[in-house]
Amino acid sequence: MNSTVLSKPTFLSEDFLLETDFSKLLYLDYASKQPIIDYHCHLSPHDIANNRKFNNISEIWLAGDHYKWRAMRTLGISEKYITGDATDQEKFQKWAETVPYTMRNPLYHWTHLELKRYFGIEELLSEKNAMGVYHEASTLLQSEEFHTQGLLKKMNVELVCSTDDPIDNLEYHKMAKNNKVKTLLFPAFRPDKAYTVESPSEYIKYLNSLTKASGVEIISYSDLLSALQHRVDFFDLNGCKLSDHGIEQLYFYPLGIYHIDTLFQRLISGKSLNQEEIRYFKFHTLYELSKMYHAKGWSQQFHLGALRNTNERMLRILGPDNGFDSIGDFSQARALGSFLNLLDSTDQLAKTILYNINPSDNEVMATMIGNFNDGSVKGKIQFGSGWWFLDQKDGMEKQINTLSNMGLLSCFVGMLTDSRSFLSFPRHEFFRRILCNLIGKDVEKGELPADEQWLGKLVSDISYHNAKAYFGFGEK
Structure with missing residues (x-):
């Protein structure tokens, strides 16, 4: 019996993840040529500015x-x-x-x-x-x-946004700008600690740091907002175009159901809030911050649904962010819709990107964005790319397909690394190959026309141009 010798594809060849000729064309001639805008990462500004x-x-x-x-x-x-x-x-x-x-x-x-x-x-x-x-x-x-700036140049990284606490003085962003570092470095405002009030003692320490950074003595809730506004102004002067928030879920309450300054006074006296009061404090402070972002023309990012620090023993030994988090199954839709609606009702809803870590929420996010796209900005409300446990082939394909089915993929601002590593930028290549393969397979099946020019534009936009326009990097 004669055996047929099958040719074996080479691992990580030029055709990696590209199953059709049209997929290869889209990737090689369009997507791969685009620079990288990494609008959300955790790279060290110090390491970039000092060319570590x-x-x-x-x-x-x-x-x-x-x-x-x-x-x-x-x-x-x-x-x-x-x-x-x-x-x-x-x-x-x-x-x-x-x-x-x-x-x-x-x-x-x-x-x-x-x-x-x-x-x-x-x-x-x-x-x-x-x-x-x-x-x-x-x-x-x-x-x-192979120093940090060289590694960014090697991957054709045009711009990165770091993730920065309001108390940061942004000295390394200034240094990078003054030294004309080829890869542009912008800050992103991450004020999670301003409303993380589960531990009053830790919160008081943070308020002391925020007071030093802002010059505002924080003895009332209105002082807290003044201090945060001061830092928003400072970040804006230093090129910031977006904020970021990592939260389990967005909360919503009727404004005034709790007296916010009374809650604040209890916190700074060292007294704990109950769960509903904590959630109201987070809701109210995020609402006030979101109005600040809108006034500046910033975008806001909400990373929703992570269940963090589940292993208390390892948290005690190693601390947070050491790999003991997972997907959470929080209810998202009703409060999220109400939160966005409250801001939209006074036309103070900033450009917003929603990321979910639970794939069961894909359709929730993809339909939610359509509720608040009002024609004022292309893709004003975005369903963000597959995040954390979902930034893999299956997760990316599901996010792209869900967005395609329930929104407009053509308006998508594309991929980000969300990484602390200077070696992580091939994740953009990984995403672009997956994107081009999905579209190329649709062409092969006759589900899309073989319009190279238009589909080439679409993948180029998703890979680069949409993000550049959406965030307005370089604009005054």
């Missing part, structure tokens, strides 16, 4: 990456080699041992895309070649083109 040189690949690749940490813990690797006191070489060795076991997790794709795009390393990482890859990549990181 990393000592080795573990420093730039493993530190702070809770995606990798979760995988290593799942494999049974000791915390010593994750966030502990093992050497950087030892930590890299353990990560390399983990990588073959991450197949079908996006980490496997990201790992090899990053090795290939930044360092030209096409070997599949494993325990066998770990030290060779470690030394090759670490050596390259010592050269100027």
